[in-house]
Amino acid sequence: MRVDPRPLLPTPTDKTAAVESIRPVVARQSARFEAVLSKREGVARRSLRGDVEQAGSSEGVSPELFGSTRSLEILNYLLDEVLPGLDAEPEIKTLAEDLIREEIHMRQSLEQQRAEVQV
Known part of the structure; x- marks a missing residue:
């Protein structure tokens, strides 16, 4: 069996022109676009700053939300209402x-200890 070498492909001698950088159609458009971007960035920054300040304030938070009475209500609700309807294996339900x-x-028991200390 004989292998014939393939003829070499012709190498192009003409090089393609270098790509020119893109220039804005009108110089004013570039300045206007930058102004809009900076305005949006400023609004977003102010909005985020306000969100952080609002999250840091504790004015609207009631301490009763974190009290043991509310926690016990939620845990009992989970135990009585949510857990029986849970679609899970029996071992998982038992563990939960x-x-x-x-x-x-x-x-x-913690609530009882607090009550004893306060008396």
């Missing part, structure tokens, strides 16, 4: 129930 009951017991 045990964890919730343990948390309820711990919060009740």
